[in-house]
Amino acid sequence: MNYAASLAVVVLLTFFFPLAVRVGMSYDVSRSSVVTTMLAILIFVAATVFIRWQVARTREASATLELARAQVNREPDNPRAYYVQGEHLAGLLLRLGRRREAAAVIDRYASLGGARESEITALRELLMQAERRQKRGS
Template identity: 70%
Template sequence: MNYAASLAVVVILTFFFPLTVRIGVAYGLPRTLATVALAAVLTFVAATLLIRWQVARYRQAAESVEEARRQVNLDPQNPRAYFVGGEHLASLLLRLGRRREAAEMIDRYARLGGARESEIVALQTALSQAERRQRRGTHLGRGN
C-alpha cells in the first residue's frame, strides 16, 4: 500500500468516527459511545503510525537506490557496484514498484563478465513475479 492509499485510509477512518458516535447515541448506549470513541482514536493513531513507518521505509529504499546508482555510475563494469547492503539495485527498484528500471538494471548486470548466473536468475524471477502481481492487480481492478 503506497502513501496515498494509506492517507486515504486515515481520511476514511476520520469520517467513520462521527458516524460511529451517532450510531452509539441512537442506541442510547453511553458506554458503547465511549468505547467506540476510544477505539476510533486508537485506530486513527495506529493508522498514523503505520503511515509514518511506510514513509520511512520508502525513503530508506529510495536512498539505497540512489547510493547504488552512484556506485554503478562510478564503476559500471564492477558487478559488486550493483549491490548496496547486500541487496541488488534491481531488487530495490522492484520494492519501489519500478519494474521497467529494474528490468534495465538486470539486463545491464547480466551483460557484465563477473555477474553470477544464480543472481541473474533470482532477479529475473523476482521481476516476473512482480509483473504477474501487477497484471493480476490490474485484471482484478477492472472488475473482471
C-alpha cells in the same frame, strides 16, 4: 510528533479510558458513546503510527536506492557495484514496484563480464514474478 510522544499518547489513552467511562456515566453519557469515542481516538493513533512507519520505510528504501545508483554510476563495469547492503539494485527496484527500471538494470548487469549466471537467472525470475503479480492484479 516523535515516537516517544506517540507512545506517551497511547499510554495516556490506555490509562484514561476507564476514567473516561466513569466520568461519562456520571454525566449520563452512555457507555457506548464513550467507547466509540475512545475507539476513534485509538484508530487515529494507530493510523498515525502506521503512516509514520510506512514513510520511514519508504525514505530508507529511497536512500538505499540513491546510494546504489551512485555506486553504479561510479563503477559501471564492476558487478559488485550493483549490490548495496547485500541487495541487488534490480531487487530493490522490484521491491519498490519499478519493473521497467529493474529490467534495464538486469540487462546491463547481464552484459558485464564478471556477473554470475546464477545471479542473472535469479534476478530475471524475480522480474517475471513481479510481472505475473502485476498481470493478476489488473
